[in-house]
Structure formats: C-alpha cells, structure tokens
Amino acid sequence: MSSSTIDAADQETRGSDFARLSRRITEAGLLDRRPVYYALRLGLVAVLYAAGWAAFVVVGDSWYQLLIGAFLAVIFAQVALVAHDLAHRQVFRSRRTSEIAGWLAGNLGVGMSYGWWMDKHTRHHANPNHEDHDPDVSPNVLVWSTKQAAASRGVARYIGRWQAFLFFPLLTLEGLNLHVSSFRALGKPSLKHRGLEATLLVAHFVLYFAAVFAVLPLGKGLLFVALHQAIFGVYLGCTFAPNHKGMPMLTGDQRPDFLRRQVLTSRDVKGGLVVDIALGGLNYQIEHHLFPSMPTPNLRRAQPIVRAYCAELEIPYHETGLYDSYAQALRHMHAAGAPLRVRGASVTPAQ
Known part of the structure; x- marks a missing residue:
C-alpha cells in the first residue's frame, strides 16, 4: 500500500463508511452486553483455576505434576484472555469494576500488569501493524519488515536471520517476557495505581513460588515452573500470532481510514467452536x-455482516484456517529477515 494512494480528501470521504457499518451492527443488537455468557465463562475459568491448584496439592511430590503444570498453563492463558475482555470493557459497563476484575485476573491471577498491558494493547488497536506506532511489531527481538531489519542491531539482527524457525521456540520465553515487562512498567510514572499493581504482582509470585516449593523438592519444582511458564508463553503466542502477523504493514504517514486500517491489517481464523474457545474469540480479529x-x-x-459490507465496498476481507494463518505469519517473518541472511550485503529498507 502506498501512502500516495490515501490522501486527506479520500480519508474524509471514506470516514462515513464505518459509521454505516456501525449502525448495522448496533441495529442487530451485537453491542449489547452478555451477562449470562460472562458469568458462566468467568465462573468456569475460576473453578478450573482453583481445581488446578487443588490437584497440585493433592498429587504432591510426583512427576505427574508436569501434567498439572501443562493444565495450569492452559488455564493461565484463559485467565489472560478474560483480562483482555475486561480491558475492552466487554464484561462490565463500569470502568472501575472492569479495572478491579482486571487487576485480580491479570496481576494476581497470572502475574501480568493489567495497566501496562491495557496501555500497550490500546496503542496496538489504534495503529495495528504500523511500524512506527504499534508496539506489537516493534523490533525488540524479531523484525517484521526489511526496514526494521536494516536498523536492527545485536540480538535482533542475529535472530532475525532465522526468526521464522526460531519463532515457536522463542514463544517458550513469552511468559517470562510478560512478567519482566510487567515489573519494568512499575517504574514508569505513567502507570496508574502503581502501588496496587506492585502489591498484587508481588503477591502472585510469593504465593506461586511458595505453593510450588512447599509441595515439590527443588529440582522438580524448577522443572514444573519451567514447563508451566513455557507452555503458558507458547499458548499466548499462538493465540495472538494469527491475528496480524503476515498481513500488510504500514509505515510513515500511511494511515487509511479507521475501517480500512482495521480490516486490511487483520485476518480472521476459521475453525468452529473449538477454535473459538482456544483463541478466546480472537479468531474474529477483524470484527x-x-x-x-x-x-x-x-x-x-x-462476521457475516462485516464480510458482506466489505464486499460492498470492495475491501479485501481475509479469512483462513488456523494452520495456514501460522504459515502465512512464518513466511512473512522469513521474508522480512531475508536481507540479513545475505553475507556482506547491505540491507535496503522496503518502500
């Protein structure tokens, strides 16, 4: 997409496109709250979370704890998905109630700063797949375009060469990265309620490690923690990777109107009820x-309303299967890192 194709006048003309879609969605009642659904979902996740830790205590000093660790990793990811819905105020009308529930689920439940994550995710939603504004495609360890590859240094430059092959192994560290980033955010004055967030984060890890090492000896305990955090990270990464990775990247002054900015940079993932549950509904990423x-x-x-509306306006609407979404993301990552694999060659940023 070239920035020259989207001038200010064109954006102004297209600005009403989303308003028309929004009226259709509102008239269909799709923005109405679903209290029964969320009561059941939050209740079930809470019961499974408690059941996982209860089973951990009952099983005691046993190698079967590795199975419990894998189960708890899945439940931790589901708690994080609940925190995501809370951050978007899908569950409660009240901002304060959403915050309280978010602190309990995020900070205390899984060791993730709710305030830090909400700020990061809000910036992502405002500018999805924009190299300069979307924190989810910032070149920290991985590079997402040849432009980023050109500017990469150190670890990112080395990993970027083979990042498509290293992506899933690196996801085993995503849980650790989430925890570290949460604690680092506590030092930023921009984070609201730092004292409360810090207290809940520390409480999570005190209770977590106290429980693990009260039941398991040091060796088994460390293995349990490593396995639990690795699976937690992989699950989270596999939940978010299909949504935007491999879709068009924006840069500089490229800024389509809201409707096109969201649709063109996102993809939906097919798969039915199982995929809906596993991905927490994020498989409907465009919507x-x-x-x-x-x-x-x-x-x-x-989805059918949005898809039909995009067809009316001739806006490409991308939907694919789960495995194909990963394949598309990996192909994009491999192409972005291609210049780094040419020994001695200079990297020319993509236009």
Missing part, C-alpha cells in the same frame, strides 16, 4: 478490531 467492546459471543454473529 474485534472494528468493535473492541463487542462481547466475544457476538463476534461470530457480526
């Missing part, structure tokens, strides 16, 4: 980005 506060169970019903 979620257009209507972030829409309750998760309504995203499936919104």
